[in-house]
Amino acid sequence: MIFTGQDPIEALRDVLEEQYEQHSVRLADLVARAARTADPHHSRSRSRDDGGRGDGKRSGSVAGQAALSAAAEAEVAASRRELAEIARALRHMAEGVYxxxxxxxxxxxxxxxxxxxxxxxxxxxxxxxxx
Structure with a gap:
């Protein structure tokens, strides 16, 4: 990251604002995917085959969905933590204590x-x- 011709703190503000936007979009995508996965109609249509594995196991099995759900929840939580950290840094900039x-x-x-x-x-x- 090279900062030329700009106050370093202002450049960092730009970086933080860009990161905030990226994480906001990611969080919205994660939440939307989790909602689609939790939709019983969506999972029922996916569970009709074995996902090309050839092992006879359904890709929409309860255990598979629970693991997917736990992983999705962990990703959502991590994304929310990251957004909170970025928001805190931006707030500190506004308060002059960054x-x-x-x-x-x-x-x-x-x-x-x-x-x-x-x-x-x-x-x-x-x-x-x-x-």
Whole structure:
């Protein structure tokens, strides 16, 4: 990520806003897919064959759907956490406290913020056990 001719914090704001948009679209897609998978009419039509595996197992089996559902729920939860972290970073920018470690309150190096703009901690604090 190269920032030329622009204030580094403004450039990071642009990156965070772009990431927020991408994760919002991903979350909407995950939720829509989960809804389609949970639709009994959708799963019934998929369960009529073995998905080309040749093992006689139905792709729409209850166990298969539960595993798919658990995986989808985990993806949705991860996406929501990521959106919350990005929103928190954008809120900190608006409040003028962006780029400070939430543990020691020291400035987080710009290189670290460029790698992960929504990071909450400096490297030494993040490495501490129990954080």
């Amino acid at each position: 780029g400070r470690c939430e543990s020691c309150l020291e400035k987080i190096p710009l290189d670290r913020l460029r790698v992960r703009p929504h990071t909450r901690f400096c490297a030494p604090c993040e490495a501490r056990p129990g954080l």
